[in-house]
Amino acid sequence: MTTRPHDHPGEAMPATRFVLNGTDRAVTHEARVTLLDLLRERLGATGTKKGCAEGACGACTVLLDGERVNACMVLAAAVHGREVTTVEGLAAADGTLHAVQRAFVEQDALQCGYCTPGQVVSAVACIREGHAGSEVEIAEWMSGNLCRCAAYPQIVAAVQQAAAELGTPQGGASGAVQSTAPAARA
Amino acid sequence: MENFTYARADSPEAAIRAAADGAVFAAGTTELVNWMRLGIVAPPALTDISGLDLAAIALADDGATLTVGALATLNAVGTAPPVRTHAPALAEAALKAASPQLRNRATLGGNVLQRTRCPYFRAEAAGEGRMPWPCNKRVAGSGCVAREAPFDRAALFGWTDDCVATQPSDPVVALAALDAVARVQGPDGIREVAMRDFHLDQQEGGAATETRLAPGEMILGYRIPVDAAARGSAYLKVRERESYEYAMVSAAVCLDHADGTIRALRIALGSVAQKPWRLPQTEAALAGAALDEETVQAAMDAALRDARPLPGQGWKPRLAANAATRAVMMAGGIVR
Amino acid sequence: MTVSPRTRDIHHVDIGTARLIVAPGGAAAALPETGIGSTERRLDGDDKVTGRAAYAGEEMPPGTLHGVLVTSPVAKGRIVAIGTDAALAADGVVRVIVPDDMPALAAPSVPPVAQSFVPMSDTSIRYEGQPVAIVLAETLEQAEHGAALVDLRIEAETPTVFETAETVTPRTEGNGYILGALDPARGDAEAAMRDAAATVDAVYVAPTRHHNMMEPSATLAEWRGGALHMHDSTQWTYGVRYALSGLLSMEPGDIHVRCPFTGGGFGAKGYVWPHQILAPLAARLAGRPVKIALSRAQCYTGSGYQPVVRSRVALGADADGRLTAIRHDTENVTSTADDYVEFGNAGTRSLYPAPNLSLTTRIRRADVGTPTAMRAPHEGPGMFALESAMDELSYALDMDPLALRLANYAETDPANGKPFSSNRLRDAYAEGARRFGWDARPRRVRARREGPRLIGSGMASAIMSTFRFPASARVCLTRDGAIRVEAGAQEIGTGTRTIFPQIAAERLGIAADGIEMVLGRTDLPETGGTFGSSSTISVGSAVADAADALRARIEGLADGTLPPREAWPALLRENGTGELVGEGGFSLPGDAPFDAHGGAGEHSMHTWGAVFVEMAVDEALGLARMRRCVACYSAGRILNPVTARSQMIGGIIWGYGRAMLEKSAMDPRSARYLSKNLSGVHLPVNADIPQEIDVSFIEEHDPHASAIGVRGIGELGEVGVAAAIANAVYHATGRRVRDLPITFGDLVG
Incomplete structure (x- = not known):
């Protein structure tokens, strides 16, 4: 490919600097590497799980500048200059569990544990976004995370418990999403 | 996937120049990465446009136009107060798409360019000769076998023997009903394209050409005229799963009504064609009609009489007519 | 949308477990504060919520x-x-x-x-x-x-697929996938059907599905x-x-x-x-x-799949609803290499007594991979057919569906006349019906409407074979006084890292928390696989045996009595003993390598349940959603109400998936699955599932199946749910769906 001199030339091996769980990281990698594979295969951060690599399961959910995203759908190069928080970055430095992590254990919101890091990270964001106002709202806003062991009711309970402890922000405008469910949970 | 070069564009012009040299625009990459994995595309270069200043959502001072930047994420669109107030169908369509995580990445610009969910098209087949079956979109001229498949998401309208795919986007349906206009920029400057004409069905574009966007053109954003019907709009999505699922059919309705009478109605059906399917004759017929289920249902049943369901999908026109009717009743506040 | 206080409370784990174990008659059993039966949380929970738990391939040696x-993109x-x-x-x-x-x-x-x-x-x-x-x-x-x-x-x-393949009798010789007789029969089913007061005869299809772990x-x-x-x-x-x-x-x-x-894994x-x-x-x-x-x-x-099971079920009953004849013919797809048999009529053998029985089990060999066991094998797809047919028979007889089950209650195993090792199904029916409010259900279909939705309720019986394997385990008292439990078994989500320490703790009279559980390695005592709901029954019994052995050794050092826990390290020092090890085992009669439902023993072993479901159907939009589910089980002693409840909820949601969403459709020309991804294959998501899933177990101690009173629960939860859902959809709409999953074409009107 040719580029005009005044444009940024593309790089096949971009050097990506970002903050991972509070620590500066610098990695040079092929442009095709996703954030998920960068974390798991190069940085040894295997807490983030690979369930589908196509944005269809949520096991790889991480926070990118505080917002939850599927790490499998994010090119590693695109996190240059940004902050990534994974499940490894949630507990306090002394190992004290995050309220969401504790709630997942207390409500038994996990079984095999493979989707759990993604669920936990997603739940942290769900509460921060203000989408933990009701069981229906939580279930909807936690639906980006599949759990084949199917701990769904317990996951809702865990998010509720943690939200009560952390305090739910106001103004989740999207609570108004209408449901096509025939009187689901009515 | 094959490696590529990656660069960040600092202006639309720079990105468009890169595209002229073969680069592909990359923003949320929630579709692009999958296309590359599946073997649908193998671009030599990506030009990352996500840093461009194209994410603003605003209501113009006169209150008559809502503008949404192409880089606004679906979650941003769905939760933005101006969108929720002045174009609720778009907000609901945005929030019913994909998942919370994907909606934090997926942009309204990229969303309208997503391609069909037809499983024949979506075959995992990276590598020469790995397609397990014919698909005219994947290998031009190879044929289409989806017509005789155990598959229920085929088009009702506009399809040909070469392709029966549908456009799966939710926001596209709302944008078409809202009479939104896309601003697009290419090497020759900026132009506008009405969203009801943005996509092409197979009778218009064949199996391969799905939009009126020219190669190298980039969507900058959308202009949505705000009227009473837009403010009274609603979106209904019908799908197997309650969430995180593409529509089997959907309907966006813009409705202005008073005293039980329809004053103005615009309606677009989703996932029934390779483009959002507006029902202009029905819209005209129902203007001035009573806002009651019987009247609306009769009009929708008539509108779906032209549908051409594939074998085994004979129930789909009825579902589409019912969904359209229900969406009107929702917009009218008659049912929830 | 409002959330009733009752719905709000019911999911909460403490409330859910408080009413989990019920005595016959419906009184909630008191749960112990600690040890077996207590609501101990998962001991590996912290590892799983922090990402510390390492899964296969996550630790790579240098140079990997x-x-x-x-x-291959082609099938043949x-x-x-x-x-x-x-x-x-x-x-x-x-x-x-x-x-x-x-x-x-x-x-x-x-x-x-x-x-x-x-x-x-x-x-x-x-x-x-x-x-x-x-x-x-x-x-x-x-x-x-x-x-x-x-x-x-x-x-x-050109490949062959299920639809184009020939129906044949599976090879039985040298076939490791034969779990029982192919064609059990008694009496004259055909003649009895002719004389019956009411009959039903229909074909039911449970499609190919994948584990999708x-x-x-x-x-x-x-x-x-x-x-x-x-x-x-x-x-x-x-x-x-x-x-x-x-x-x-x-x-x-x-x-x-x-x-x-x-x-x-779920079998994969x-x-x-x-x-x-x-x-x-x-x-x-x-x-x-x-x-x-x-x-x-x-x-x-x-890694395999659950093959499509096509069942033809015919039932004949007398005017009082007593079954006079049962016919259940099943066939499943398999590969050209292996005659994998999905015994879709397994549950039919032991659930209802009928003097005349005719069962056949067939396969169709196609150019596909070999199927494998998947939650719940055999009874899962098969009971959809039988329990749908029972529902159809109840309408043919104008009889309440639950009353029909009770009229056909098996006091001994109809398959062989043996007594059951333990069976509380009758109590489970009663308790489930009470919790659900089954008595208030209108008999006729399409009787209840809320706005655009029709509401219906349905029920089904569940039955699952009990599988057992030999197992061994070790319980060690370390020099510094810690307890370590060792077994080669796996932790797959069922809670083995919690249950086994709980068993050891009870036998040793100590708390489970702090016990180290080492498992999942071939240098640990040998066990069978973690499948077939067999781990707790088999490995748990071995752990109990090993803990007993360790306790005996500790008592031996202390003049025959068990000293308090804090005295154990000193006891080791005083006796100059290093680590103290208790070896334990669980073996089957005749040292068999495997046992299904009691095998050659004197007792027949199964687990049972009664599943009640309420569905809301929006016919205009072709949508059906589950509003609530009540399920009560007879499954032996429950070691941990928290993990047991989770497992049953998981099974019920699997049943929802079977009924409403899951199908691995195949392109007939290429013999390739239409979608090989999680966006094209629909698994239940959180928003599909109501909070109100009420699980309970009848208090029970099975003296025969294991050393610790248990049978197994993991598979059981999936069984019966799809039939209960389809039966509820029928009750709501009058539409009988016999081909799963239930989808738009079945409902839209």
């Missing part, structure tokens, strides 16, 4: 190569040539392994090897997705791209000298050892398999699949460790 399988044919030049020229590609590179393997023993055809052992192609080459590269991306560059020349033939199968193989070390995602570490020992003609002791955590990781055979071969050829993680797409052809 990434292996990516190249798979012959490999003519494999061009590797382009792949080898790509950055980072180290080696491309093709069939010619493969060493000769001994004949596989099926099971533990899942299928008798080992891909790449010849040039034949027998199913789409079959591995035909392996690309090894320094990075995952390089290996993936290398796999795309391999040039496959294949001579393709969240962790795609992965394995890391490393050779150290002549020894093979595998870090494998498996439900059976010892099965991997035995499978590879046979195929590679190696001493079992030279094969070391570890799997501390399994990211779900029970037996040994091609990637687990190919990874060690590739590692040997490359002289470096090799990790192969299946892509999600490869999971659809790389």
